[in-house]
Amino acid sequence: MASAMEFRIETERLILEPAKASDARSLHDVLSDQDHMRFTASTADFAASQRYFRSLEQHWRRHGFGAWTLVHRQTSETLGWGGLIMDEDEPGWGPELVYFLAPSFTGKGYAYEMAKAATVWGFETLGLDKICAFAKQDNRPSQRLLVKLGFRKVRFVASLKRDYFERLP
Template identity: 40%
Template sequence: MIETARLVLRKPLLSDASSLFEFLGAPEAMQFTHTDASLKDCRQRIAVHERRRRRDGYAPWTVILKSTGRAIGWGGLYDDPFDSGWGVEPGYYFHPGAWGHGYGSEFVSAALAEADHTLKLAKVGAFARPENRVSRRLLEKAGFELIRFVPEIERFFFERQRPTALTSPAPPIAS
């Protein structure tokens, strides 16, 4: 479990599926990515990612708003089990009622801290559709650089290297 100023990020439970399906199954909320067609599909998505957590040591979390205890999002670091081969990326999906409050930036910051300090990943990638300006701006603000457009998936690919201060050995201590 990870806590930020306003959020709790924890492993999803199958009992979260109904709350998560409110937005993971809503075309408006998921307009730039995959929409779950049914509650069963949402449960399947959770289960597939949890199997990957056991294998990889990371997977999406349920995002809980501390002030209400309500699930407002789902996402985290993962190598997409439905389209693998692109490497580790942060995915983030929020209920439309949570949009515009800075939760995405807070979430991505926590996910990158996990990538840098716990998982010690050398780099993290991310994708955003050209028309998803909010996500593109969030990624750039978090330190991701636009690498290229990937026509076969109609998305921009971004990448963020682990900060050099975290990858370099500590300087020698002067005596």
């Protein structure tokens, strides 16, 4: 298995490092903020956040790709996490682009910067033939971000109450 450093990516403003269990310390406040995480899922307590980030770390070992922790290159602040994951409950969807930022970092292009790097990495390094994403219909910022990245809305998935997007290389 490759080392975590082999999966580290640097963009103009970000360092993307494979998510690990210890990231729960710096990102629990985001993950447990029910209002901010209203378009996805939140955790009830710190133990649940630890389990979540442990699962992200294990994902890298199982699949050879996963979510990164987003670190600001100049300030070393942890901004959020995101990347490419396989939904263990719905593996048929294939690799899925996900992104979550702390409220103070939204609307500043960081999600786009990470998502663009993840998409390029997925196609060019992993050789993926498709990347999917989901966004609730009332999550306009995510819908716009996906379209800007070249994703195409395919359909509404009623069981998830989300629009399904996909992008080909």
